[in-house]
Amino acid sequence: MKVKIITDSASNMMTLDGIPFTSVPLRIVTEEKEYIDHTGLDVHQMVQELHSYTGRSQTACPGMGDWLQAFEDYDIIFCVTIISRLSGSYNAAMAAKMEYEEENPGKKVFVLDSYSAGPEMKLLLYKLNELIQSGKDFDTICKEIQEYKNQHTSLVFSLQSLRNLANNGRVSPAAAKICGIVGIRVVGDVNEEGLHPTDKCRGEKKAISELLRNMKRLGYHGNKVLIDHCYNENGAEQLKNLIRKEYPQAEISIDKTRGLCSFYAEKGGIMVGFER
Numbered sequence: 001m002k003v004k005i006i007t008d009s010a011s012n013m014m015t016l017d018g019i020p021f022t023s024v025p026l027r028i029v030t031e032e033k034e035y036i037d038h039t040g041l042d043v044h045q046m047v048q049e050l051h052s053y054t055g056r057s058q059t060a061c062p063g064m065g066d067w068l069q070a071f072e073d074y075d076i077i078f079c080v081t082i083i084s085r086l087s088g089s090y091n092a093a094m095a096a097k098m099e100y101e102e103e104n105p106g107k108k109v110f111v112l113d114s115y116s117a118g119p120e121m122k123l124l125l126y127k128l129n130e131l132i133q134s135g136k137d138f139d140t141i142c143k144e145i146q147e148y149k150n151q152h153t154s155l156v157f158s159l160q161s162l163r164n165l166a167n168n169g170r171v172s173p174a175a176a177k178i179c180g181i182v183g184i185r186v187v188g189d190v191n192e193e194g195l196h197p198t199d200k201c202r203g204e205k206k207a208i209s210e211l212l213r214n215m216k217r218l219g220y221h222g223n224k225v226l227i228d229h230c231y232n233e234n235g236a237e238q239l240k241n242l243i244r245k246e247y248p249q250a251e252i253s254i255d256k257t258r259g260l261c262s263f264y265a266e267k268g269g270i271m272v273g274f275e276r
Helices: 042-051 065-073 087-102 119-134 138-152 163-167 175-180 204-217 231-246 259-265
Strands: 001-010 021-024 029-031 034-036 057-060 076-081 108-113 153-159 183-191 196-202 225-229 252-255 270-275
Touching: 001 065, 001 087, 001 119, 021 065, 029 042, 034 153, 034 259, 042 259, 057 163, 057 259, 065 087, 076 119, 076 138, 087 108, 108 138, 119 138, 119 153, 119 225, 119 270, 153 204, 163 175, 163 259, 175 259, 183 204, 196 204, 204 231, 204 270, 225 231, 231 252, 231 270, 259 270
Parallel strands: 001 021, 001 076, 076 108, 225 252
Antiparallel strands: 029 034, 029 057, 153 183, 153 270, 183 196, 225 270
């Protein structure tokens, strides 16, 4: 049986060792240019151009055809998508699943709404890889990855700009205006309802402390942490050191956001996926 894992590019993951894997790109579209979130995207250039761009910009999710193309001819397929509340990627993947299974009796597709983005999606993908390579059957993997998502992972974030989120209706203009005040960062988490701001912090040091406080509020006790940042390596390292100070055993890794998450997190943003 040929098995494959597929995600959309909101996961910030382009490769996965050990099993066939595809990242289906989302797109960032302005009146002047389209950015396709695949391995060829120059994310730094995109961030620089969007920072000075004053026109309309929006994102576009993969269509059903994009997901079907990624399915290729595999027998068992596991998909992880960005939160459905903020994107149509999940609905497109579900439509592709129904068509693929109808046209290919015996083949199976599971689509998981991550209710998240970025590093929490990575945790789910790593777990899927682990479950598949352990030899567990399709139904058991579906059950256990859903339980892992519901009971053992979360995402928190720190943003110094909400401009793109507000322009695309993801947060209120009032919230974006507050974040636009010099030195103010918004810290929060993500759940089924979308983005959930919890704190407004003056300065990065305070925001980093609030990130860890929110992690502990959600049940963090020193397990795995994945930190993705949009050109804020210093802030990511500060958070890593703060976590390690309290939890020396913690397994922590740092990476950069890809196109979609860089668009919404904007320069200076930090996203933290963790096991609780």
